[in-house]
Amino acid sequence: MDTEVYKIDQISVFIENKKGRFFSVTKVLKEAGVNIRAMSLADTVDFGILRFIVDKPKVAYDALMDKDFIARKNSVLAIAVDDECGGLSNLLGIITKEDLNVEYMYTFINALEKKAVMLFRFEDIDVAIEKLLSSDVELLNRDYIKNV
Amino acid sequence: MWDNPKNLLSRQDIENLQTELLRENIDYAFSNVKFYKEKFSKIGINKSSINSIEDIQKLPFTTKEDFRDNYPFGLFAVPMKNIVRIHASSGTTGKPTVVGYTKKDIDTWSDLVARVARSASVTDEDIVHIAFGYGLFTGGFGLHYGLEKLGAAIVPASSGNTKRQIMLIKDYGATVLVCTPSYAMHIAEVAKELGINPKEDLCLRVGMFGAEPWSEGLRKKLEEALGIKAYDNYGLSEAMGPGVAGECETQNGMHIYEDNFIAEIIDPDTGRPVKDGEYGELVITTLTKEALPLFRYRTRDITRLNKEKCACGSIFARMDKPIGRTDDMMIIRGVNIFPSQIEEVLFGIDGISPHYQIVINRVGALDDAVILVEANEHLFFDDMKHQRMLVDEINAELKSALGIEIKVKIVEPSSIERSIGKAKRIIDNRKI
Incomplete structure (x- = not known):
């Protein structure tokens, strides 16, 4: 089975923690005609890491690198959870039971009706796919995300 | 006398x-x-x-x-x-x-x-x-x-x-x-x-x-x-x-x-x-x-x-x-430091020498120095854990090479000012 379809392209960008940097990144994406589907910002005192799911990952990556940003392409998994009490807890219960290491996660808001979509970066994505596919988890594939 | x-x-x-x-x-x-x-x-x-x-x-x-x-x-x-x-x-x-x-x-x-x-x-x-x-x-x-x-x-x-x-x-x-x-x-x-x-x-x-x-x-x-x-x-x-x-x-x-x-x-x-x-x-x-x-x-x-x-x-x-x-020797907190020592540490981490700049200030009465290092693909990770580990590793290497603690700060590419293509290595803001 092709598990590659579950790998959702994500772009991470290094930004300094100073005025206007976030805006500069979004401006580059706007000018490149890229639509942001989901994003998160992790920050420290000095710097931040912006992470995006976009409709055109390659275009976004090239545009950012071209404008002297440092970006990285990598893959995350998208998992749908019921938008009700205990939805996320049930999912995290499974992830814990399967002994998968989550490096970070964030949400994809308003993606599906009655469902929330969570994006997970696992330490080992292939192991995560294998274990999650055999669990009671709604793993979304690339096309699904594209059409959200 | x-x-x-x-x-x-x-x-x-x-x-x-x-x-x-x-x-x-x-x-x-x-x-x-x-x-x-x-x-x-x-x-x-x-x-x-x-x-x-x-x-x-x-x-x-x-x-x-x-x-x-x-x-x-x-x-x-x-x-x-x-x-x-x-x-x-x-x-x-x-x-x-x-x-x-x-x-x-x-x-x-x-x-x-x-x-x-x-x-x-x-x-x-x-x-x-x-x-x-x-x-x-x-x-x-x-x-x-x-x-x-x-x-x-x-x-x-x-x-x-x-x-x-x-x-x-x-x-x-x-x-x-x-x-x-x-x-x-x-x-x-x-x-x-x-x-x-x-x-x-x-x-x-x-x-x-x-x-x-x-x-x-x-x-x-x-x-x-x-x-x-x-x-x-x-x-x-x-x-x-x-x-x-x-x-x-x-x-x-x-x-x-x-x-x-x-x-x-x-x-x-x-x-x-x-x-x-x-x-x-x-x-x-x-x-x-x-x-x-x-x-x-x-x-x-x-x-x-x-x-x-x-x-x-x-x-x-x-x-x-x-x-x-x-020469370009600096004295920070009484310790003699050459930019080439810093360069050597950065080269050792990365394999290529990234652009860097040493900024020295006097905070109160004491010297406070920070080394700005421009991010590149080798110096940027997607997750905080690795990013912190890299910074900690550079800091530890610097401390052992220089004998005093000078912290690095990773900054965006091209954010360090260059004059005629050449980066200015030392910004000394101390009023001595």
């Missing part, structure tokens, strides 16, 4: 003594150091080439690179059996500059530092608090041995923990403070925060400050804040350590101990001597060292000499506070 008849030699006596010692020293180095033997042979120099003090100009210069090329002990003139102490200071790259001392050298060094202290009015009645780091750096041990020789009571506090230092100064009734001038200012400020008025509550009367550049303005501030007279002294490990020169109570230039050293001022570009009283690079020749005789060592410090007789009675030439360097 300063109890030592040598301090009152006439110019003629000094020059005769220097010429004689120089001749002997050339012979000594020729017989005991391969490096000098080759160097002197090549240009046909021997003791009979020196007939007056001006003849020193026939000798070739020695540089920091010569120390590096002969690392660690290649310039020593005695077997290791006779060496009783090793000190070291920053090299421009990789290996530090290593110096050695025989028992007699330690004696000579202690005498010199005792004279520096005595000229700054310190006596055996004084209680001296030494807040220089004790270690490979010559400052701590150099001042310690010299003041011990003078007979003062020493509190070897070493560096760190300012509150405790202040407690010791107060409780033990220290009358003399030895440290860097910026740390002395920090002590004054922290004392104030602790509700201690240094002028009322401490017994300090003299400060012997060195190891970094400082201004007349800072001197006045220190004297006012601590209720002391603040004296400057000068030295470098290659020549001995502290004890090369020091201020007398006139506080108008540092007397160079010309019975132990020959000082010249040269044009750093041409290597020719400058006119009397003009600024140039200080060049030092040692006359009394056993383990490591040094000929025409280029200190890279820019200063000038005043050979007029001082109000204190001594004719020993006085050097101004160095006003700069001919």
Whole structure:
């Protein structure tokens, strides 16, 4: 089975923690005609890491690198959870039971009706796919995300 | 004045003594150091080439690179059996500059530092608090041995923990403070925060400050804040350590101990001597060292000499506070640092040298330095854990290479200003 379809392209960008940097990144994406589907910002005192799911990952990556940003392409998994009490807890219960290491996660808001979509970066994505596919988890594939 | 008849030699006596010692020293180095033997042979120099003090100009210069090329002990003139102490200071790259001392050298060094202290009015009645780091750096041990020789009571506090230092100064009734001038200012400020008025509550009367550049303005501030007279002294490990020169109570230039050293001022570009009283690079020749005789060592410090007789009675030439360097060495918290040392660490992490810049500020009285490093694909990870680990690793490498803690900050690509394609490596915002 092709598990590659579950790998959702994500772009991470290094930004300094100073005025206007976030805006500069979004401006580059706007000018490149890229639509942001989901994003998160992790920050420290000095710097931040912006992470995006976009409709055109390659275009976004090239545009950012071209404008002297440092970006990285990598893959995350998208998992749908019921938008009700205990939805996320049930999912995290499974992830814990399967002994998968989550490096970070964030949400994809308003993606599906009655469902929330969570994006997970696992330490080992292939192991995560294998274990999650055999669990009671709604793993979304690339096309699904594209059409959200 | 300063109890030592040598301090009152006439110019003629000094020059005769220097010429004689120089001749002997050339012979000594020729017989005991391969490096000098080759160097002197090549240009046909021997003791009979020196007939007056001006003849020193026939000798070739020695540089920091010569120390590096002969690392660690290649310039020593005695077997290791006779060496009783090793000190070291920053090299421009990789290996530090290593110096050695025989028992007699330690004696000579202690005498010199005792004279520096005595000229700054310190006596055996004084209680001296030494807040220089004790270690490979010559400052701590150099001042310690010299003041011990003078007979003062020493509190070897070493560096760190300012509150405790202040407690010791107060409780033990220290009358003399030895440290860097910026740390002395920090002590004054922290004392104030602790509700201690240094002028009322401490017994300090003299400060012997060195190891970094400082201004007349800072001197006045220190004297006012601590209720002391603040004296400057000068030295470098290659020549001995502290004890090369020091201020007398006139506080108008540092007397160079010309019975132990020959000082010249040269044009750093041409290597020719400058006119009397003009600024140039200080060049030092040692006359009394056993383990490591040094000929025409280029200190890279820019200063000038005043050979007029001082109000204190001594004719020993006085050097101004160095006003700069001919190389890119920085002094941060009293520690000598070359950008090339930082470059080496960054290269080791990344395999390619990223653009970087050292920004030095003075926060309160203390130096605060940060190294900005431009992010590149090797220096950016998608997750915080790896990103932090990288920064921690660089910080640890820097600390071990530089001997002091200077933190890196990863910044965006192209955010460090470049002039004509070349990055400016050092931004020094300190008002010294």
